[in-house]
Amino acid sequence: xxxxxxxxxxxxxxxxxxxxxxxxxxxxxxxxxxxxxxxxxxxxxxxxxxxxxxxxxxxxxxxxxxxxxxxxxxxxxxxxxxxxxxxxxxxxxxxxxxxxxxxxxxxxxxxxxxxxxxxxxxxxxxxxxxxxxxxxxxxxxxxxxxxxxxxxxxxxxxxxxxxxxxxxxxxxxxxxxxxxxxxxxxxxxxxxxxxxxxxxxxxxxxxxxxxxxxxxxxxxxxxxxxxxxxxxxxxxxxxxxxxxxxxxxx
Ligand SMILES: NC(=O)c1ccc[n+]([C@@H]2O[C@H](COP(=O)([O-])OP(=O)(O)OC[C@H]3O[C@@H](n4cnc5c(N)ncnc54)[C@H](OP(=O)(O)O)[C@@H]3O)[C@@H](O)[C@H]2O)c1
Numbered sequence: 001x002x003x004x005x006x007x008x009x010x011x012x013x014x015x016x017x018x019x020x021x022x023x024x025x026x027x028x029x030x031x032x033x034x035x036x037x038x039x040x041x042x043x044x045x046x047x048x049x050x051x052x053x054x055x056x057x058x059x060x061x062x063x064x065x066x067x068x069x070x071x072x073x074x075x076x077x078x079x080x081x082x083x084x085x086x087x088x089x090x091x092x093x094x095x096x097x098x099x100x101x102x103x104x105x106x107x108x109x110x111x112x113x114x115x116x117x118x119x120x121x122x123x124x125x126x127x128x129x130x131x132x133x134x135x136x137x138x139x140x141x142x143x144x145x146x147x148x149x150x151x152x153x154x155x156x157x158x159x160x161x162x163x164x165x166x167x168x169x170x171x172x173x174x175x176x177x178x179x180x181x182x183x184x185x186x187x188x189x190x191x192x193x194x195x196x197x198x199x200x201x202x203x204x205x206x207x208x209x210x211x212x213x214x215x216x217x218x219x220x221x222x223x224x225x226x227x228x229x230x231x232x233x234x235x236x237x238x239x240x241x242x243x244x245x246x247x248x249x250x
Pocket of ligand 1: 008010011130131177180181
């Protein structure tokens with residue numbers, strides 16, 4: 001069995017790679033950091049690597065082309081990052097890069113692999129969204145919105161597969177705060193106790209192997225996203241603003 005994992009050089013993606021390798025899977029790992037990719041390939045074995053910057057559309061297709069004809073069984077769309085700040089003030093170029101990684105790369109890879117998977121009537125897609133997908137997120141507005149896209153796209157495509165009796169499975173992993181490099185990269189600190197990348201990876205993989213659509217790693221996050229369904233966008237936005245504000249004084 002073979003998996004392509006994006007964002008495999010750090011955090012949740014790195015843990016997913018290690019766990020799949022322990023289960024005997026062959027891996028294709030991607031990320032920008034070629035040195036870490038090479039170190040992982042040497043350590044894990046049965047591993048191919050392809051360095052790519054997924055904020056560039058051509059590099060997204062480069063990753064797909066690298067995988068062509070290699071009989072991939074599982075796609076893990078995990079690469080992503082967040083931009084913190086008031087929507088009117090955040091840097092437009094950085095935000096467009098984020099939308100390309102968080103949305104466009106997920107969209108393109110999911111579509112192209114789904115076509116292959118449908119043809120052979122087998123395959124697993126694990127998309128890493130976030131609990132943010134359920135919320136309205138002032139001070140990280142476009143990040144929250146990007147994760148909402150991933151959740152809605154995945155759930156819709158999963159229903160299309162279910163209706164046609166396909167054996168292809170889609171899972172969306174929606175963690176709350178996870179202890180990774182994510183916050184450092186977004187320039188913020190945690191306002192809640194994070195769960196480990198290891199627990200998050202286990203939760204996503206278990207759900208993916210059992211064909212569960214949604215995977216949420218801990219009870220507090222599950223309660224939070226369930227509660228949010230009963231609140232208006234306006235009220236959710238007010239609550240999330242307070243939460244986000246505690247991550248960094250703005
Ligand atoms: N940590 C959290 O609190 C949390 C909560 C909910 C959801 N998530 C989601 O979990 C996923 C993984 O994040 P993480 O928490 O594990 O953070 P992380 O430790 O910062 O890892 C992010 C990964 O994404 C890759 N990446 C970032 N920009 C990229 C680009 N332009 N091109 C290619 N790869 C890129 C990075 O690889 P390179 O640097 O090598 O390119 C890295 O491997 C993300 O989608 C994130 O939104 C995280």
